[in-house]
Structures are given as structure tokens and as C-alpha cells.
Amino acid sequence: MSQEEFYIGWQDEMPLSNKQFIKRILIGIFILIPLFLMYVVLFQKPFNHHHFEFGTLTELTGIYHGDPYPILEVSDEDSTEFILLVGFGKFGAEEIIYDIQNEHGALLGEEVTFRGTLIYGDGVTLLELTDQEESFVSSKDKEVEPFEGLDNSESVSLTGEILDPKCYFGVMKPGEGKIHKSCAIRCISGGIPPVMRVLQDDGESYEYYLLKGKEEENINKEVLPYVAETISVSGISFYQNGWKVLKLDLESIERNK
Amino acid sequence: MSLNYTSVQWNKQKKGYDKILWLGIAFMLICFIGFQFLFHPEITAETIIIRATAITAFLLLHIILSIGPLARLNTKFLPLLYNRRHLGVSMFFIALIHGVFSIIQFHALGDINAVVSVFTSNQHYQEISEFPFQTLGFFALLILFLMAATSHDFWLNNLSPKIWKTLHMGVYVVYGLLVLHVALGALQYEDHLVDWVFLLGGFIAILSLHLVTGIKENRRLQKDRDLLKKDGFYEVCLISDIPESCAKTIFLEGENIAIFKYDGRLSAVNNVCKHQMGPLGEGRIVDGCITCPWHGYQYKPEDGKAPPPFTEKLKTYQLKVLDGKVWVNPDPNEEGTYIEPVKLEDA
Numbered sequence: 195m196s197q198e199e200f201y202i203g204w205q206d207e208m209p210l211s212n213k214q215f216i217k218r219i220l221i222g223i224f225i226l227i228p229l230f231l232m233y234v235v236l237f238q239k240p241f242n243h244h245h246f247e248f249g250t251l252t253e254l255t256g257i258y259h260g261d262p263y264p265i266l267e268v269s270d271e272d273s274t275e276f277i278l279l280v281g282f283g284k285f286g287a288e289e290i291i292y293d294i295q296n297e298h299g300a301l302l303g304e305e306v307t308f309r310g311t312l313i314y315g316d317g318v319t320l321l322e323l324t325d326q327e328e329s330f331v332s333s334k335d336k337e338v339e340p341f342e343g344l345d346n347s348e349s350v351s352l353t354g355e356i357l358d359p360k361c362y363f364g365v366m367k368p369g370e371g372k373i374h375k376s377c378a379i380r381c382i383s384g385g386i387p388p389v390m391r392v393l394q395d396d397g398e399s400y401e402y403y404l405l406k407g408k409e410e411e412n413i414n415k416e417v418l419p420y421v422a423e424t425i426s427v428s429g430i431s432f433y434q435n436g437w438k439v440l441k442l443d444l445e446s447i448e449r450n451k
Numbered sequence: 452m453s454l455n456y457t458s459v460q461w462n463k464q465k466k467g468y469d470k471i472l473w474l475g476i477a478f479m480l481i482c483f484i485g486f487q488f489l490f491h492p493e494i495t496a497e498t499i500i501i502r503a504t505a506i507t508a509f510l511l512l513h514i515i516l517s518i519g520p521l522a523r524l525n526t527k528f529l530p531l532l533y534n535r536r537h538l539g540v541s542m543f544f545i546a547l548i549h550g551v552f553s554i555i556q557f558h559a560l561g562d563i564n565a566v567v568s569v570f571t572s573n574q575h576y577q578e579i580s581e582f583p584f585q586t587l588g589f590f591a592l593l594i595l596f597l598m599a600a601t602s603h604d605f606w607l608n609n610l611s612p613k614i615w616k617t618l619h620m621g622v623y624v625v626y627g628l629l630v631l632h633v634a635l636g637a638l639q640y641e642d643h644l645v646d647w648v649f650l651l652g653g654f655i656a657i658l659s660l661h662l663v664t665g666i667k668e669n670r671r672l673q674k675d676r677d678l679l680k681k682d683g684f685y686e687v688c689l690i691s692d693i694p695e696s697c698a699k700t701i702f703l704e705g706e707n708i709a710i711f712k713y714d715g716r717l718s719a720v721n722n723v724c725k726h727q728m729g730p731l732g733e734g735r736i737v738d739g740c741i742t743c744p745w746h747g748y749q750y751k752p753e754d755g756k757a758p759p760p761f762t763e764k765l766k767t768y769q770l771k772v773l774d775g776k777v778w779v780n781p782d783p784n785e786e787g788t789y790i791e792p793v794k795l796e797d798a
Contacts, residue, residue, distance in 0.1 A: 200734075200742070200744075201526065203534070203747050204464070205464070211527065212529065215528075216527070227482065227510070228478075232486050233645055234483075234646070235486035236486075237643040237646065238643075239641055241491055242493070283559075366495065366498070367494060367495045367498050368498075371639070372584075372636065374557070375572075375581075376558060376585060377572075379573060380558060380561035380568055383562055384562040419574070
């Protein structure tokens, strides 16, 4: 390099040879980067088609059930949906329902209208009580047949992942696995019902179990160390208010490494 | 060259550098977001922001780490080095968006403080595959903040180049933390082979560049150790080995020395620039001054002083010429000490 070609940053112009060289490097970078990014995106795991109707509030009217978690049974002429209620942010609905009941009286078995944000995917629907206690619109008496008990129960051993249904069914993509683990832990710790996702024999579809303890107590804190990992568990499963429920034997949990 | 504090000493090349830098950043973000909408239209806005800023910042870090060794291996890369600090600060801001969004998305609106949640939600610190990778990113961001906050020459002058340089070598700690952050985080979910190839490929490329540069430098030092010594002077090279207006560098008795040939004379100064410890010996004599290849800081060869009004000073060394060979005494003179240049006509 001759003296004339020596590069000095504070000079107005850089030497021509530097200029041409840097130009070639930049052109190379501007060609390679899109190719690199395209490969990264192409080989990315696909996202599910779950939805969170962020910014849209919907009013739903149905029969309120308190077990296994707050659920609204919404029926029309063709079908009945059992909609799991969750709170705003990373919280469950139980405390909100408690506050609403303190102000408006017991909701159990009544026809209740809630306003909130719909979350849905894979045949499951949740309603976020976005405005917390203000999400309660109205209620009126309705005669509802009581839950018949555990006559559909069976002992099962399952392998799957514990996740928080709020994120998984629409709020976050992805709402599962290692990168979502901390968020799922926060959500379940905040009272959102833990759900166990179990892959079926077809290798594509899933079954979802709301988790409870042996005595049907909440076990949110107890399952936190196992969230977002593949685990094997045993317990008793049964149907309740449209959901499969697993009365989980906490001592049976095994991490699959 | 800094004299008084000013926010940024803009010049034409810095402005051009920043324009291309931000054009490049915008290009990366647009490409990534475009490909996401094309191939994964179901993606949410939050996930796009988190992923686009993550990959852009990580790519920029690879470029930042490559520039140093590339400029040592080929001086044509020097224009990329000149304003590298703006590249680093830009990278920090993009990483900051990633960090803040991730903390809000995954940890806020919960039953404990969001920052506490980063460290306590996942407590499998003893396991590699389940390790809470967010903590690694958090510490990397903290170091990047310290580096970005002290990037201005104001801090360089106040902390001293040595401390400043040590602090800014933290970029290698950041890189290590981020490689682990990606490997133990995103790649535990996105486990396609291509992702591992990219991550390890980038790591190997950075490592190789530094190794090659280090080996080249080490070879030069090895050779210099076998020199003849007489009366405190070492025989360095033939006069003709030093190109006009350039230098021969040598490492003797712990002293890093650059011997410059210019206008029929020879002078020796310390090889380390007072600004950012750049290799002066890879610079040139321009307008009668030694000019650093990194940022153009200048020193007079005969006394190692920056021309007024600047105040930086270098150590100087005694030289002599015998039978066409250059000899240097590595015992340094005080910074700024005038040493009569060796006139080659007399020699």
C-alpha cells in the first residue's frame, strides 16, 4: 500500500482502494444476510393456530361452575362449550371470582355473564377476565344438575408436558417448551390452572388434563419444578364440566431426561 | 483526536459509517420480519420483536468481533474499525430492546417482581439442558450497558486507556455468555441441525480469526527473541527492511517498539497508541507525524509527542545504525523525550 492509500478515518475521503474493497465487503454482507435469515426462519418450528383476541372484549353468558377450576358452561342450539376462566396478566380467576361473589353473592350454578378476552385453539376456549372484577356483567338464578361424582374415573399413567393454558392456547407463540418455561412457571404460580398436554398415539393430536392433587386440592406450587419438561405421572382421571381432570399423585412424577 | 469534551466528534466518514450501519440494521430487521410473515404468518408481534432484535444483535456482535482481527490481517478492513464503537452502541440498544421485551413478555404482570423472576422462576441451575438461560443474557446485557455507557473518549481519558481497554475486552465475556444463552435457550426449543451449524459456525469463525491473528503476532515475537545483543542494543533489521514512511515493530525486554523510517531518518517510539492502544507500527508517517491506523491519532517521531494542542506522549528509544543494520536499545526514555533521529546519510 502506498502512502497515498493509507487510510485515516478523520480525512474527508478514504483511499480509493479501501473504498472499493469495503464496497465489495458490504455487497457481500447485504447478499449473505437475507440468505442466512431466510434459512433461520425456514427451519424454525411452526407456530400453532391458536388465537388471543387482544383488544377485543366479548360478553359470554353461561352456567358458572367452580370445579375443578372456574368454568363457564356456554350453550347454544348446536353445542356446549366449557370455557375456562383466567385472570388478567399471569393470574388465575379464582381470586377475581371470590371478590365478585363477595360483592354480588354466590355464582355457583347461576347463569352468569362475563366480559373478557377470548383465547382459543385446538378445541379449547378460555376467557380472560381482562377487567378483573369489572368483568362481571350480571347473574341470574338457574337450576343446574349437580356434578355426579367420580363414576367415570380411571387410573392412568401419562407422559407429557405441564403448561399454562392461557399462554399455550393463544396468548403466546410459542407457549410451550424451554423458551417459555419461566413464563409458564409465573402463570401457574399466579393461579392459572396447570394443564398437562399428552401427545396421542397418532403422533399429532393432544389431550389436555387439568391438574389437581389427590384430594382435588390445587397443586400449582407443587408442580412448578416440573413445568415445561417432559414428565411421566400417575393419577386418577375423570371428566368434570367438559374437561379431563387428573388427580395427580405428586410422588409419581418422574422427569424424562 | 480529543482535546475538549464534545458529545460526538462527527466527520464525513463517521456520518457515512453510521448511515450504512443503520441502513444495514433496518435491512436485517425488515428481511427477518418479512420472512416471518411469509413463512409463519401466525407469529405474534411480541415474538417478532423478541426474535428480530435477538438475531440482529447477535449477528452484529459477530461482525464487531471479526473487525479487529480482520483489520490486523488486512489493512483494507480499517475503515470498518474506525467507528466500531458506534456499531457496538447500536448493538447494545438492539439487545436492550430484546432484553426489555423478553422480561416484560415472560416475567411481568406476575406474582413477583419481573427482574427477580428472571433469576428465580426456573431454578434448575444445576442442569445444563434446563439451565435458566435468561440469566446469561441478563448479565451479557449488563456488561454491554457498561461498555456502551463508557464508550465515549471522555471515559477513555478518565479511566485511562488500560482500564478502558480491559473493561471493553468484556465483549468476549458477552460473546461467551450469549453463545450459551442461545445454546441453552432458543436451541433447546428450535433444535434443528441448521441452527446448531449457524451457532457453532459463527463461534468457530470468530475463534479461528483470533487464533490466526494471534499466531501471526506470536511468530513475529518468536523471531525477535533470537536477536544479537551488544552494549544494550539489539540488532533488529537492515535499513532496507523498513519501507519508507513505515515501521518495523519489535518486542524486546517487555517493550513494544516501532522503528520508523522517514525523510532519510530513523526514530523509535513505543508501539502502543495512547488513545485505544492501537498498533502504531502498522500506521504511516503522514505530514511528518506517526499516524495510528485505528483512529488517526498522531505523534512526532523524534519525541513521541502529539502535535499541539494535543497532549498525548509516547516513550522513545535510542537507535543506531552499523553496517546498514538498525540497532535499538529497549531501555525506554521518559514519554515525550526528544531523541535525535538517526540520519541515514550519516550512517
